[in-house]
Amino acid sequence: MKELVGSPGTKSGLILRLAQCAFATASIALMVSAAGFSNFTAFCYLIASMGLQVLWSFGLACLDVYALRIKRDLQSPVLVSLFVVGDWVTATLSLAAACSSAGIVVLYSHDLGFCKKHYYPCAKYELSVTFAFITWFLIALSSHLMFWLLASV
């Protein structure tokens, strides 16, 4: 298999996984600290989805550290297939969560103008959704890299 930037078991791969973890954690922290988030199913789903993302990315970051330490090659077809499926599932769930939350944020701030009237912490909701989109972008990057790696066997 080719050696690509961000592929598993490399330093760039580790940095990518840690960035995914960081942005997903920031998204969860902001959403949990915003009052009234539990009234919205989409916001609860965002937290669940970002939680899954943190678990997945952290697990793969640990695996990268392990591979870098003992200098083991992680690019076997079986392992890469597993990464492809996991990355694709978490990327789709992250995008779905970010978009459904964004739909509600736009509805409240733009369509209904509730953010000014009802004192919702819209700025926190918006920032949390933005971080969720950045997380999705990073995981989509990983996902495409893995798929490319797998297909170019």
Next chain:
Amino acid sequence: MKELVGSPGTKSGLILRLAQCAFATASIALMVSAAGFSNFTAFCYLIASMGLQVLWSFGLACLDVYALRIKRDLQSPVLVSLFVVGDWVTATLSLAAACSSAGIVVLYSHDLGFCKKHYYPCAKYELSVTFAFITWFLIALSSHLMFWLLASV
């Protein structure tokens, strides 16, 4: 390049493109016929995104018909690269539109209970979003097929 089910210039590919067109058109028709959709940015975005999907899938369906008629091979790396990018962009936009609309449908029907109180045509909104999700599933299938084709050159 390998001959895969659903690849461009084959009968299965044509059927896949026509199915994408049909579901996207059904989603637009249902949303446009539902009263009050224009008050929601997400629903307008759903219509725009499904419209783009119809244009893209219909264009490729025409190309498939042309290729089947004159028995031309459409699987050159340049063409497949173009299909990959187009499919990936429209798939992402479709999922984003379906999810943001689904977020609002869940908010109104489940979280706020507005569907019973305010006589919104929620059943139509729901069906339209369901069709949008089916469209996304079909275009995601195409997108992965194309990416696989491109990577296995």
